[in-house]
Amino acid sequence: MTMQDNLPTLRWGIIGTGLVASWFVSDIILSRPDAKARHIIKAVGSSMVVKGIEVVEKNCPEQRTKVYGNYYEVYDDPEVDIVYIATPHALHKKNCIDAIQRGKNVLCEKPLAINKAEAQVLVDLAKAKNVFLMEGVWTRYTPLVARLKELIHVEHIIGEVSRVFVDFGLDMNLQDLPSDSRLKSPELGKIILDTGLGLESTQPSIAASQSVVDGMDYISSVILTYPGKTPRQGILTCSLCYKTAPEFMRIEGSHGSILVSGQAASYPDTIVVRHKDESKRDESLSFSHVGFGFYYEADAAALDILNGRKNNSLLPLDETLFMLNLMDNVRAIGGLVYPQDG
Numbered sequence: 001m002t003m004q005d006n007l008p009t010l011r012w013g014i015i016g017t018g019l020v021a022s023w024f025v026s027d028i029i030l031s032r033p034d035a036k037a038r039h040i041i042k043a044v045g046s047s048m049v050v051k052g053i054e055v056v057e058k059n060c061p062e063q064r065t066k067v068y069g070n071y072y073e074v075y076d077d078p079e080v081d082i083v084y085i086a087t088p089h090a091l092h093k094k095n096c097i098d099a100i101q102r103g104k105n106v107l108c109e110k111p112l113a114i115n116k117a118e119a120q121v122l123v124d125l126a127k128a129k130n131v132f133l134m135e136g137v138w139t140r141y142t143p144l145v146a147r148l149k150e151l152i153h154v155e156h157i158i159g160e161v162s163r164v165f166v167d168f169g170l171d172m173n174l175q176d177l178p179s180d181s182r183l184k185s186p187e188l189g190k191i192i193l194d195t196g197l198g199l200e201s202t203q204p205s206i207a208a209s210q211s212v213v214d215g216m217d218y219i220s221s222v223i224l225t226y227p228g229k230t231p232r233q234g235i236l237t238c239s240l241c242y243k244t245a246p247e248f249m250r251i252e253g254s255h256g257s258i259l260v261s262g263q264a265a266s267y268p269d270t271i272v273v274r275h276k277d278e279s280k281r282d283e284s285l286s287f288s289h290v291g292f293g294f295y296y297e298a299d300a301a302a303l304d305i306l307n308g309r310k311n312n313s314l315l316p317l318d319e320t321l322f323m324l325n326l327m328d329n330v331r332a333i334g335g336l337v338y339p340q341d342g
């Protein structure tokens with residue numbers, strides 16, 4: 001008997017067996033005290049059965065997972081409640097369509113699609129088929145992000161926010177990656193879609209610049225200026241040439257600032273609040289949990305599906321569309337055109 005045994009259960013079918021799929025599979029089955037749902041890896045679909053077997057043996061050997069040498073058998077498996085899509089960006093549209101058309105709920109890794117037009121097709125199809133669809137941005141569901149939002153929007157601990165700086169840099173050594181790596185392929189890669197971030201859903205004006213070499217957007221810098229009576233800007237940068245320093249995010253407000261840090265921009269673990277008032281001491285909050293924390297996102301999807309919701313309130317599909325539209329605009333300024341842009 002584990003801590004999860006009395007919880008509602010969601011049965012997952014996994015599409016693709018790469019890096020993030022292995023993280024996700026090993027993570028969502030972890031035993032943890034704050035679990036809201038129990039997750040079962042019912043099936044894994046891969047281009048090669050041997051790859052599926054390897055992922056299962058390594059990450060969920062006790063789950064009695066079925067392994068298929070294609071994706072379609074996962075979509076058609078009646079024991080699968082939700083499909084998790086972990087293929088390269090350019091395949092998300094097709095994989096989502098295939099799953100949704102067969103009536104499956106879908107959690108698709110970010111970005112949901114290459115551009116807003118593709119994502120709109122998926123949103124419309126999910127609505128027509130009455131299935132749940134969600135873009136996988138797992139850090140949004142972590143206790144750290146929940147606390148950060150509370151500090152800013154409920155407690156107003158730094159007052160009126162004026163600027164946000166965020167950098168997501170990875171040192172990917174692209175020149176040393178094998179030629180078939182998704183990150184080296186202009187067809188599959190799309191760096192800004194890997195590491196780009198959206199801030200809030202008021203329409204900002206956009207200034208942007210991208211360093212595109214051989215069709216790959218190695219570095220992007222974006223300045224978002226929000227309209228209104230108070231000055232507000234978001235300065236967002238991403239790169240595959242250099243790993244971001246631990247303090248990857250700074251939020252400045254009228255009463256102080258907040259610094260967010262972690263071993264990588266994708267693994268935040270600490271919030272520091274600095275007050276302008278020098279009589280107040282800095283406050284540091286640390287967040288730790290088992291594994292990566294993909295299970296927070298998986299729990300959110302489970303509760304939505306079990307309660308009949310078709311969309312997730314922390315990342316509604318309108319916001320996914322908003323963010324992809326923002327990326328489309330950044331690329332239009334940066335001169336980066338994808339074949340899918342039409």
Ligand SMILES: NC(=O)C1=CN([C@@H]2O[C@H](COP(=O)(O)OP(=O)(O)OC[C@H]3O[C@@H](n4cnc5c(N)ncnc54)[C@H](OP(=O)(O)O)[C@@H]3O)[C@@H](O)[C@H]2O)C=CC1
Nearest residue numbers: 016017018019020021046047051086087088089109110182
């Ligand atoms: N949320 C997060 O923290 C992260 C999200 N991601 C997102 O997840 C997606 C996958 O990324 P990642 O796991 O790093 O990618 P990988 O390249 O490691 O894995 C992708 C998998 O997709 C399948 N695939 C199907 N067709 C192709 C193809 N033509 N070329 C390559 N692979 C193919 C393969 O599995 P098989 O052969 O078994 O079918 C492959 O193992 C991306 O969209 C990325 O943005 C990535 C990392 C972290």
Ligand SMILES: O=C1OC[C@@H](O)[C@H](O)[C@H]1O
Nearest residue numbers: 019170193194195264266
């Ligand atoms: O979101 C991400 O975080 C970790 C990286 O390795 C990955 O490429 C990126 O998609």
